Amino acid sequence: MSAIADFSTYKVISPIGSARGDDTHVTVHWLDGRTSPYHLLWLRDNCPCSRCVYSVTREQVVEILDIPEDIQAARVTLTDDGNLDILWQDGHASTYDAGWLRAHAYDEESLAERERLKPKKRLWGSSLAVPAFHYTDVMADDAALLAWLLAVRDTGLSLIHGVPTESGALVPVAKRISFIRESNFGTLFDVQSKVDADSNAYTAFNLPLHTDLPTRELQPGLQFLHCLVNDARGGSSTFVDGFKLAEVLREEDPQSFEILTSLPIEFRNRGRSSDYRYQAPIIALDENQEVTEIRMANFLRGPFSTPPATMPLLYRAYRRFIALTRDDRFRYRQRLEAGQLWCFDNRRALHARDEFDPASGARHFQGCYVDRDELHSRIRVLQR
């Protein structure tokens, strides 16, 4: 019988000292002093045996509703190798790996500990030392790949040097993570000044700081921008850490922060054959009030739609946020040269481009997207 219905392994942080059952719980006392109660229903629900979990997929094949709500344990014991054994009153037997049990303990101390161990974002401003990597390392070496992906996750901006300057060369880089997310602009998009532009991105205009595709329910997670040639005058890249701006706003102007985290704003991306629209607040928070995403592109914004009494407050908040994006303390500027590639968290690192002069020389970037889900999955597999 497998004691873990999982592809991961769980280190035994502390051995189990003793375990005691009553009508509703089994309480585990760990040798390091922690006490973890587990409800009987939770334990039965998480039985890893091959009748409860299909061993090939490691996916559950029973549903908790098929188990009586008042299930009782007949016997609670420790195995010789330190795991927890439960014999249930209906005769079913479950064995729980001690490492797995500790990793999934939900006493207050264990929950707080897991919260503390979550990866922390590193906020930045104009003086950022941008995490930089080399193409050959990232392509060949899983340790370099992991270092790069952790930088993307935690800093939200990275630079790769030495990428071949041929068309499509960014694809194998993106595929070191996973498949590419398609959009109506294609799998790969060419950022060049075009006569029949279907986005201001495809002009030579100054593009103010923005996230790509705020017009979609899920904005693309990672954006890759690869420079094939950059001989035109102008066209430098600027980035700001949108999470940093949000924290500054929260601190300096709580009312504007409240408005930008609660009022849905519509973004629109319309062309002859598509009409994308999505409404969401400019700053998204998780259940712990942590910033998880910025949604912002002035050139894709629809007319504000909010009751008359709220409208001046919304303009005040929006202008305040735009003013922060223009504040030099937060702007990291660098001109991308041929063979370099930006990879950044599109939902965090707002990006901008200076106006350039297409008559002064060639400028050709290629871009693509990979979502955050794929980034996190890849990191987990590399860390197994």
Next chain:
Amino acid sequence: MSAIADFSTYKVISPIGSARGDDTHVTVHWLDGRTSPYHLLWLRDNCPCSRCVYSVTREQVVEILDIPEDIQAARVTLTDDGNLDILWQDGHASTYDAGWLRAHAYDEESLAERERLKPKKRLWGSSLAVPAFHYTDVMADDAALLAWLLAVRDTGLSLIHGVPTESGALVPVAKRISFIRESNFGTLFDVQSKVDADSNAYTAFNLPLHTDLPTRELQPGLQFLHCLVNDARGGSSTFVDGFKLAEVLREEDPQSFEILTSLPIEFRNRGRSSDYRYQAPIIALDENQEVTEIRMANFLRGPFSTPPATMPLLYRAYRRFIALTRDDRFRYRQRLEAGQLWCFDNRRALHARDEFDPASGARHFQGCYVDRDELHSRIRVLQR
């Protein structure tokens, strides 16, 4: 000068009777009696002239921060063709199409009216007359296409007959909407019993009612399931309207509804080369407390992680929801035959499959995903 920076046209619901400006607003009195105030900053922000909006992309090229917060109108007049003209004190001139202005009015009455006109979901149970369409109509006729897509949007479940039974035949159907959303299971996935299954979907097991890929931040919007052959015993399809179940739960057990709309649950989808995990409540609500999505697959659920005092409430709520999925009043059952295709809102219509006997005959379905953004974009373009 274009009076609309848009690809849409806006019918004049009522002509403008008069317009009057003061220090902060222009107030429009419509001939049908409605009064709509517009803030000066809002009007200036939405100036559609070719200096403010690039006519090729219809995207804004000014930022509102570059306009003084206390901007004043020098003259407010109506044009001969009934539009609104504003001459600003700095000399800039703006013309607003009357139909556009009415469509974007934000007086309380106009906001309430737009809220009322939003498409309504049609909730259903076991007696659903499933909206059915024919392949040749949907492929050739844009009116049939639109009727089908509106059914998918509002009912969340549809059936298409007469689809060729060759591999890949669902792709052109999906592409009548847009590109296909890829996942780690591929662009197209083959639902067959496999020895090395990386999901219980690829076994012959009974699969309880679920949404696909609850392990991703954005669950796929539409799911296509195309039957190439179904000669095996068993394997009927069952659907429930998850939005209906959520409303029943809200009515009958508000405490459980509160828990399932607020406590994040982790779903996990792990294989040898991927490790997807996402945490979110089982029922998602929008800012008006309307249900927007169900996230549910018992076989992909991670161990519950919530403080000990909350755990019994979570199990109670979860069991209650599972019990609703098993209630015959809500279950629509139908066996899919060769040449038929389900297209359903994966985030609303939970789907299940009875166990089947792979020794009794061949069973081969193919599936793919398209997101809600693409559905809504396509509907808007068809309705232009």
